[in-house]
Amino acid sequence: MDLFDKLKILTDSAKYDVACTSSGVDKTAQKGGIGSASACGICHSFAADGRCISLLKVLMTNYCVFDCKYCVNRRSNDVPRAAFTPRELAELTINFYRRNYIEGLFLSSGVIKTPDYTCERMIETLRILREDYRFSGYIHAKVIPGTDSALVSRLGMLADRLSVNLELPSLESLKLLAPDKSKTSILAPMGYLKNRIEENRSEIIQYKNAPTFAPAGQSTQIIIGATPETDYHILNLTESLYKKYKLKRVFYSAYIPVAEDSLLPSPDTSPPLFREHRLYQADWLIRFYGFSAGEILDQSHQTLNPYVDPKCNWALNHLELFPIEVNKAGYDELLRVPGIGVTGARRIMTARRASSLDFDGLKKTGIVLKRAKYFITCRGKIAEGVKITQDEILRALMSERELGMLSPKWEQLSVFDRENLIEEEMKKCLMAGIPDQTACAARIETAGFPI
Amino acid sequence: MCGPYRNCGFSDLIYRYDGSFEGFLCCVFESYEKNEIPRDIVSDFSQTSLIFEKNIDTDLQKAQRVLKAIPKRMGAAALTFIKEAFLTCLPKKELYMLLFLRKGFTHGASVMNMLADDVVNKLFKAVRHLSREVHLLKGFVRFSDYGGALAAQIEPKNFVLPLLSEHFCGRYPEETFLIHDKTHSAALIYKPYRCEIIPASDFVLPEACEAETVFRELWRLFYKTIEVEGRHNPKCRMSHMPKRYWKHMTELCCPEKAGAPLITGDKPIKKLT
Numbered sequence A: 001m002d003l004f005d006k007l008k009i010l011t012d013s014a015k016y017d018v019a020c021t022s023s024g025v026d027k028t029a030q031k032g033g034i035g036s037a038s039a040c041g042i043c044h045s046f047a048a049d050g051r052c053i054s055l056l057k058v059l060m061t062n063y064c065v066f067d068c069k070y071c072v073n074r075r076s077n078d079v080p081r082a083a084f085t086p087r088e089l090a091e092l093t094i095n096f097y098r099r100n101y102i103e104g105l106f107l108s109s110g111v112i113k114t115p116d117y118t119c120e121r122m123i124e125t126l127r128i129l130r131e132d133y134r135f136s137g138y139i140h141a142k143v144i145p146g147t148d149s150a151l152v153s154r155l156g157m158l159a160d161r162l163s164v165n166l167e168l169p170s171l172e173s174l175k176l177l178a179p180d181k182s183k184t185s186i187l188a189p190m191g192y193l194k195n196r197i198e199e200n201r202s203e204i205i206q207y208k209n210a211p212t213f214a215p216a217g218q219s220t221q222i223i224i225g226a227t228p229e230t231d232y233h234i235l236n237l238t239e240s241l242y243k244k245y246k247l248k249r250v251f252y253s254a255y256i257p258v259a260e261d262s263l264l265p266s267p268d269t270s271p272p273l274f275r276e277h278r279l280y281q282a283d284w285l286i287r288f289y290g291f292s293a294g295e296i297l298d299q300s301h302q303t304l305n306p307y308v309d310p311k312c313n314w315a316l317n318h319l320e321l322f323p324i325e326v327n328k329a330g331y332d333e334l335l336r337v338p339g340i341g342v343t344g345a346r347r348i349m350t351a352r353r354a355s356s357l358d359f360d361g362l363k364k365t366g367i368v369l370k371r372a373k374y375f376i377t378c379r380g381k382i383a384e385g386v387k388i389t390q391d392e393i394l395r396a397l398m399s400e401r402e403l404g405m406l407s408p409k410w411e412q413l414s415v416f417d418r419e420n421l422i423e424e425e426m427k428k429c430l431m432a433g434i435p436d437q438t439a440c441a442a443r444i445e446t447a448g449f450p451i
Numbered sequence B: 001m002c003g004p005y006r007n008c009g010f011s012d013l014i015y016r017y018d019g020s021f022e023g024f025l026c027c028v029f030e031s032y033e034k035n036e037i038p039r040d041i042v043s044d045f046s047q048t049s050l051i052f053e054k055n056i057d058t059d060l061q062k063a064q065r066v067l068k069a070i071p072k073r074m075g076a077a078a079l080t081f082i083k084e085a086f087l088t089c090l091p092k093k094e095l096y097m098l099l100f101l102r103k104g105f106t107h108g109a110s111v112m113n114m115l116a117d118d119v120v121n122k123l124f125k126a127v128r129h130l131s132r133e134v135h136l137l138k139g140f141v142r143f144s145d146y147g148g149a150l151a152a153q154i155e156p157k158n159f160v161l162p163l164l165s166e167h168f169c170g171r172y173p174e175e176t177f178l179i180h181d182k183t184h185s186a187a188l189i190y191k192p193y194r195c196e197i198i199p200a201s202d203f204v205l206p207e208a209c210e211a212e213t214v215f216r217e218l219w220r221l222f223y224k225t226i227e228v229e230g231r232h233n234p235k236c237r238m239s240h241m242p243k244r245y246w247k248h249m250t251e252l253c254c255p256e257k258a259g260a261p262l263i264t265g266d267k268p269i270k271k272l273t
């Protein structure tokens, strides 16, 4: 089999893993070597699906002895199989890297023979890159559930980031769909990584030249929509993963049907991309905006609102906290205003040091007032012409796309019809919260992932 | 509204300088010495206008004095900022830079916080545009291997080479490489361990050898395969990767025709040595 066929097969079977960032670590090339890394990450291209291409994302092999039902590479699936040799893959990586096609390597694998044997092949690939080529570019490696911790430790000395994929958001679902994996085979390495990473950070403080262990930390991926867990459940899980395992990122992957199975959504279901998008927005609020999962959703509202983003939804339900005065509010308060993000809040803090801000000045600092104006005052005044009524606010908070979801005919409606639609529909769907669409949500909720 | 001149008072004068950063600093010197603010500061000698013009000679001593005064009076960040502003493609950037410095000499370091001020704001936006382009190009530059040396071509709006050099030199310390900026007719040239930026107008990438073509095709194959069809979203791709960059990106310009060079031109091919 030639390199073209291998690359095609092993890219094709790796592409459903969504993590592709190269962020979290700063490095420069060693003398006589090649490669550097930048903490903010660099995208080298964007695929036609709009996703960033930063790393050469491939599998070591797509042969697999496991039979996870949601996966194209499962043992029982009849697909062409291939495997890279460690040398071959290392050379391909270096050749792509020299041409500035990529920021580094994202290496995952099907389970060939055993998890340990698979990990050894991955280690050999990374060893060639790091030792023979003195490569300092970014490497993200997957830990196969069930791998011996000595091997995981070796892998971590070579990679910048490691990840153990949770894949399914609850124990129940895992039992049903990934019979070869268990809670311990996934959580044990996650816990091991967390301890090893923390240990290593203090080693580095003590001895400046101590070798680094996964300097960009660990992440995981959860598949969305293959199983019935609610957004509320997933956000709570996410929050505890950040807290308990100190993960750098939790990635969500909208399930794309790859198999006909009574336990899975039917093959003609389209991937829940919009739900995934909302989850990322909520995740963002948890990581950067100081929100807790419980503030975003609760027992009686388990689904993220499809019509407005999670932050707007929160603000709408807390109108009593607004408006806030931009010249006085703290950074954390500014962050909670719809339409003001991290950059915006920082700029406001800077600009108001020079002089107190009015709406015009606010605009010049780059704040888009479309949404924000309903939630703020400048020098004690509300923006001119703004009426703070629920209808007004709702209209401003929803994007064209979201309005389009309310009525697929949105764009053809006359302005007059639009007004009517907004008044009725919006009130219905927003203030009352969205009823849960999944019947068995409650069951899964109580049987949640015990972490 | 009278644009950038508001509050400053302006004359009918135009400054003409040699286009170098030092030359610009001399314009600042002149503006203070004569206590005047020109209507524009230009470096293009081919055009003459009817308005009264003044040629500003580049005097390194004057330039030094201004250069030293900037960090002293308004902080090191302002100097870095003004150096970057000089690389931007903002029309009339020199005039905005002069007005910025005049504000800085009056208000001190707080000029960097005056984001709601028209002049400061314009320059900040321009520098942000530059930084974004630099960041994008760190990823979008595509090298080809020509007998062991690497070469790439770009067509940026801003003059990004000075800001790209540290990144690429730090990344490929053992390589010999060249990045040609077609827009600004300049090239970044690196040989272990030396780097310089030189003027270079008529540069055309040579034809790719067979091994090079193979890697280009492998990369295109990867690019095509990595897309998840169920998520096809060309609009999103376009917003992250504006079309004007595509021309020089291996995976997005047309695929290799047997033996055909990637970019053709009638200019002679420059050797990479």
Ligand code: SF4
Binding pocket: A064, A065, A066, A067, A068, A071, A072, A073, A074, A075, A109, A110, A111
């Ligand atoms: S172990 Fe990984 S590759 Fe193998 S079937 Fe399960 S998810 Fe797929």
